[in-house]
């Protein structure tokens with residue numbers, strides 16, 4: 032049996048099929064696993080799920096050829112390779128990429144989450160011989176609390192802030208986290224305002240069948256009595272300067288870090304993530320049962336070492352961990 036050849040060049044590249052995965056620059060033919068800005072590029076031909084195509088249309092200007100691939104539908108990529116997308120559970124439309132050829136099967140997870148969110152499809156990873164997985168939270172300390180607990184704490188924070196005469200401001204990225212938190216809020220609770228960058232994206236979720244409590248666009252002069260959802264401070268602070276009576280909270284897996292409130296200059300932090308935590312990274316490997324594993328993003332090198340300790344054939348791949356790449360050969364062969 033031959034081997035899968037994978038190169039890391041601002042995204043993953045499979046030379047045998049001419050396919051890029053999550054390239055951050057324009058390429059002839061690329062899969063975009065989801066519409067977060069660090070995973071998208073202006074490709075000549077884009078392969079993605081239908082919801083991702085809608086979100087891309089909103090986020091990337093210009094015309095492009097988009098090949099929509101429904102979840103679970105296996106299609107020919109080249110004369111000897113097929114491609115299938117599976118839900119990744121990260122945000123609306125997020126996909127895992129499953130390839131099949133004479134080299135066997137390969138699964139690239141993109142960003143994923145095994146726990147069921149309120150605003151994403153259920154993750155359904157298939158088995159594969161080779162697994163390339165994201166490892167954002169690849170250290171044992173990153174264990175998320177039950178999501179119901181985190182959601183209840185966020186609602187309590189909002190109620191208490193309003194009772195104190197302050198506007199609760201929840202720092203959430205515009206795509207994914209905003210909709211996840213919005214869906215968790217009480218439909219008969221206080222009214223909600225969203226940052227302008229999240230308005231159109233949230234409408235796309237509604238077009239795809241998701242239902243949310245009522246919301247309107249953020250207006251600092253009308254915000255009293257509302258819950259405000261906006262991006263973290265380095266993006267959203269300007270809009271908040273007209274809102275002095277506020278309490279702020281970061282909603283992110285990074286809230287598990289003790290310095291989160293200091294780092295993000297907020298009053299509170301709640302660990303609700305759209306990524307797999309450490310136990311779920313391990314669980315994914317058990318579900319996929321790969322013969323070999325490559326890790327990318329976040330604590331890739333550390334998590335690859337953890338996997339090796341547990342008997343798996345695992346290596347880190349990517350910019351973060353150049354020492355694990357062969358120094359004399361920028362190409363790396365993955366045995367199938």
Ligand SMILES: [Zn+2]
Nearest residue numbers: 065067121142
């Ligand atoms: Zn993402």
